[in-house]
Amino acid sequence: MSDIVTINDGKAIMPGANAPENREYNMFIGPNHPGIEGNFALKLSIEGDIIQKAKTEAGFLHRGFEKLMEERLFIQNIAIVCRICVPDPDPNEENYARAIEAIGGIEVPRRAQFIRVLVLELSRIASHLFTFGGHAGTIGLYTMPNWSISDRDRVLDLFEELTGGRVYHIFNMPGGVRRDLPDGFKNRVRDVMDYVESRLSEYDDLFFNNKILLNRAVGTGILPVDKAIAWGATGPNLRAAGFAHDVRKDDPYEVYEELEFDVPTAADSDAYSRLIVRRREIAESIRIVRQVLDKIPEGPVWNKQPNPLKWRVPAGDAYVRTESSKGEYAYYMVSDGGVRPYRVHVRGASVTHGVHILENMLAGARIEDASQIMFSLDACPPEVDR
């Protein structure tokens, strides 16, 4: 017998190699892969270039936040909730504080409510800028991440000045916020907003009107509006399908009722539409931030709460939701009247987008679009695991 095995030999050895059941193969993307948002993995069944079936693998970042919170004092949790979603931490802080306020009937000073809106919108801008970079990376446009992420740093500079931390702000606490605005902060926010606004047209030239993006993203990863609703999509992903749902408008919190802004939508519900909706949201957020800076009243920023070591929140439960950059973000908190929460459930947008919808959308997609579709949904793996 010859030492060299030829293809014909192979066919002879495996006569059924071309049978349909033998043409599928499995492929993994992640958990360490530049096309994956964080520690997350996709397990794809592929035939040719077409994905037949996709299975997400989560859990690499599981830290058990919901359980941890049950073991910590109410005040201590403000330091860990922000870690549930790294790029957009503030909706967590907002929800946590607002859940306690709802259960305990705690009022928040108006100035603090304005500051909270300011923080939330800045966080939305930062998060969207981050996503643009990620999305561009998946289709090989590596200039865009350099631009948008370094521009995001300017927003982080604002956070550093206001909250003392760049990424984890630990700034909201039940009853208000931890510090007042520093001197001259408003002007610096205005400067950064002007700068980000001036950059948007640059992004258009560089990215949003880029031929490569148009060719790759238009018509890719279509999520029909009926499916989007059926599968529980929220936020920009739902709005890109033409359904103008926004918690800030439909169930307003803090002072959003007093602020003017539009809810951008798109019709096509493809990867490109989702990007464009986010890009327009940045402009709306800038509009909101400017109004906050104009309207913010003087006054205290925190209503005094009891000694944090002996702080009991009355028994009760509350469901609070916030429009995060990823979609509807909600906390369900139960207090048994003790010094620790009895249960905190985190309803993040990323589980629906990054697990259920992504698995459905990847079936039938081309293999090279897998990463792009994932990024176009803007899921946040740490939030899936939490």
Add this chain to the structure above:
Amino acid sequence: MAIDKIGSILRPFTALKNLAEKPDTLDVPRHYRPAAERYRGFHVNDLDKCIGCGTCAEICDNAAIRMVPVKGKEVGVGKTQYRPAIDYGRCCWCGLCVDVCTTNSLSMTREYTHISPDTDTFFILPDEKGIHEKDFPQGWHADEKINFLDLERVTMQELSAAERGDSFIEIVKGFSKEQAVKEASRCVSCGLCTATCPAHMNIPEYIDAIWKEDATEAGRQMYKTNPLPDVCGRICTHKCETACSLGQRGDPVSIRWLKRYAMDQIPASELNTLVNQSVVKQGGKKIAIVGGGPAGLSAAYYLVLMGYGVTLYEKYPKAGGMMRYGMPEYRLPYESIDKDIDFILSLGVELKTNVTVGKDIPVEKLRDEYDAVIMATGFHGGRSTRVPGTDHPMVFQAVDLLARITNGDEFPVEKDIVVIGGGNVAMDIARSLARMQKKKYGTVSLIVTSLETRDIMPADDEEIVEGEEEGIVFHPGRGPEEIIVENGSITGLKTSRCIRVFNDQKMFAPEFDKNDIEVYAAAQVIEAIGQGPEFDVFAPFAESLEMAGRRVKVDQFFQSSLPWLFIAGDIIKGPDAITGIETGHQAALGVDFWLGKQPDDTLSTIDEVLKIALGFQREQVTQLEAVLAAGSLAPAVEAETSKLLASEKADLAAVEALLAGRNTRIHLRQEMPRAVRRRDFKYLEAQKPIPAESASATIKAITEHASAGFRLYTDILFLTKSKELEFSLDGLRDHQKATAERFASLKD
């Protein structure tokens, strides 16, 4: 900003125009990017300002902060030698520690880089210089407007000056439940109070219980170290509140009023549920306690709970000492004293009132009749200024008058009175007399003079303020020169200005300006410049009793040079109630320790133990013989029982031989805890007569006997640890075990 989808392949190249612009990036680490003013970087701590309360460690949600002792740090009231050390492997830079810091000593810098392969360098004790001793500006720090801690205390409701002016009704109204819970919620449980309290009460624990609305648990915590919590809740000198870490930036927690609140919730009938009364009897040991004040009562309480027979001798008609005879009723109502004392007496303390030891009964008699004597006679002797005129009958000692008020004795109250003294006793007598003046004359005309100026007057500030409200006029910083007597009656007190009270060595050495003279009109003068002990009671032992200055010399257990004599209360330490309670507690422990060393208290020799074994064996043989003599057993059981009788007889002989062969007084293992050596072999009670009527009852009884025997020999082996005995006793023990097993498996 409409985005049209007219993508051109050349559009991205418009970005090339940015090539000419200066980049945003920094060359790190050559250029250190300065952080923002509020940056939460590495910690710094002002180690002198820090008091080591540990609240930062308490709030840290990652357990990154550990309190470690730092050498050379001053330890005192409200200060420990502990300082926070931070593990940067755990720290999440949330800054909660900074916001909760009781002293504002902790803050963060704008320094944010630390790189080292050595993990130990991530565990630091922050000082003023920061992790790398580089001069970084301050970052996140305390904000005046954001106070995590509740710095204001709940106001205590009190009677107004008009309401209380002519009555002895208690001034302080006490907390309501809501107020108490609110006040208790301010506590950060640092424990500085416990460290400072002379009795080391479990203060954070009982405050926590009050906060949880569990007054019973609060009372339980108090009784662990203080048997007079009702009294202390009213008149304690509350050194704990001086130490309270919240007092650093605000009002300390009202610890005393919280204690009062908790005890007011517990009726006298429920006090016995607070105390563990599983008393171990001490073989009829008797202790005499002289003086029914806080120290005596405290000693009596702990001794009676340890199982001693306690007799308390009191010279006044009622127990309570200075609490009853030195405190005015408006500060400490008699029912509070009675509640505490009645409970202590209900535990089995025998109280003999109207007996003055040394006069009515000689101390030698106590020495001979009791196993130990605790002297807690207190400070009932008033000191005199000894200025001219003090021998006049209208010059009184404050302590005498306070006792007379309690007893309800009549004494003259003049229209104009001067009180000499600036301490709390002076305030007590002045405010009591002011009430009596108001009742008698409708007005108050009472002057208090003291050597000390207002700022250094030793009396509590609230006492002075309330006294002023009640109409008392203060002339601080004046020293008495002479009591002016004209035609046999007092007309006034002549005083000179006191320049300073203490000399440079902080010794009492008053200096006066004799040119600055003032005369205060008065018909009655009260001296309240301090009290001292009356040592007449020690007269019979003057030669053998060692003294240390003005006090009796005692060791750490308050035992004097006469071993049977222990000293407690004001005459050894203090003077105040809480110190008395503590010395009483310590003296009680001292008595127990000393008596525990006496040889005949517990089993101490091997022979004694062997005699117990001998008794057991004899009883076994007698009973088994009785059962067999009845002759009503089933044949199988009877056969087993006769076999057993034979072997028990052999065992008896073995023990007898052991005893006969030894005539030693080898002591048992001294390092054994006394509770073990005191073991009363209760299980031997199982050795009751073995019934002969039913086989099953007989089997059961014999099994129980053998089990008890097994335990007995196990204990004896444990107690003796003698190689010599081990060989013989092991056999006996195994035999008892085998018997128990054999009979347990027998069927009738």
